[in-house]
Amino acid sequence: MSDQAFVTIKNAAKSYGTLEVLKDINLTVQRGQIVAIIGPSGSGKSTLLRAINELDPLSSGEVWLEDVQINKTLPHRQYEAHVNQVRQDIGMVFQHFNLFPHLTVRGNITLAPRMLKGLSEADANKLAEEQLAKVGLSDKIDEYPSRLSGGQKQRVAIARALAMKPKVMLFDEATSALDPELVEEVNLVMKQLAEEHMTMIIVTHEMDFAASVCDRVLFMDQGVVVEEGPPSVIFQNPENERTRNFLRKHL
Ligand code: ADP
Numbered sequence: 001m002s003d004q005a006f007v008t009i010k011n012a013a014k015s016y017g018t019l020e021v022l023k024d025i026n027l028t029v030q031r032g033q034i035v036a037i038i039g040p041s042g043s044g045k046s047t048l049l050r051a052i053n054e055l056d057p058l059s060s061g062e063v064w065l066e067d068v069q070i071n072k073t074l075p076h077r078q079y080e081a082h083v084n085q086v087r088q089d090i091g092m093v094f095q096h097f098n099l100f101p102h103l104t105v106r107g108n109i110t111l112a113p114r115m116l117k118g119l120s121e122a123d124a125n126k127l128a129e130e131q132l133a134k135v136g137l138s139d140k141i142d143e144y145p146s147r148l149s150g151g152q153k154q155r156v157a158i159a160r161a162l163a164m165k166p167k168v169m170l171f172d173e174a175t176s177a178l179d180p181e182l183v184e185e186v187n188l189v190m191k192q193l194a195e196e197h198m199t200m201i202i203v204t205h206e207m208d209f210a211a212s213v214c215d216r217v218l219f220m221d222q223g224v225v226v227e228e229g230p231p232s233v234i235f236q237n238p239e240n241e242r243t244r245n246f247l248r249k250h251l
């Protein structure tokens, strides 16, 4: 595996009016690496994740995926085309699933491959079947999201993201909205992706999961990365008082 940075965030800053939500964040993720972002509510974790695929563009700084700058300044038309292109490489899974309620599972998974990649119906169906098998939901292909449990919805959301064959997967508290008994089935799918060396950036409140799956952990507070390191250090021997305080409440 190469040491070359795969995702690079340089001097990232973001403000909403006078509120500085991200302050000079720097982060590099290598291909196949799995990075957890932890931190209190409001610390900027979602904003950082959403900056990676331009859902919440940075106020300043740079985001790169391999040798492509994602947050390029371009004339409007070109910018739209550029963003649509780069987003194909970045899968995102949200806390609240964000499935299209009027489409079946098949429809949810095949939509982007058909619309954005121009896949035929047959090829898109095949892809949907493959991805659903991976998340253990082959039998739900013709169901509507409303008929699925939260855990099943989230696994469909993951399958939908994977169907675009992304280079990196972003997870924003993918299990926070789930009943406790449904968390494990989603974690298992994420663990499986980890074993396949999918590059992942995972915002999570689940410290055990982060410790068992991630190569690196970033602790964010008030818009800065306070501390980062391997899980063994961050969870067992953090240097910073803010990290220790947070973990005292969450471990
Ligand atoms: P986290 O995911 O760590 O809980 P967020 O990234 O969601 O934190 O939010 C960081 C800060 O930015 C919070 O203070 C939040 O209220 C603020 N914020 C997020 N989105 C917006 C927005 N669209 N407009 C104004 N403030 C926002």
Ligand code: MG
Binding pocket: 045, 046, 047
């Ligand atoms: Mg958040």
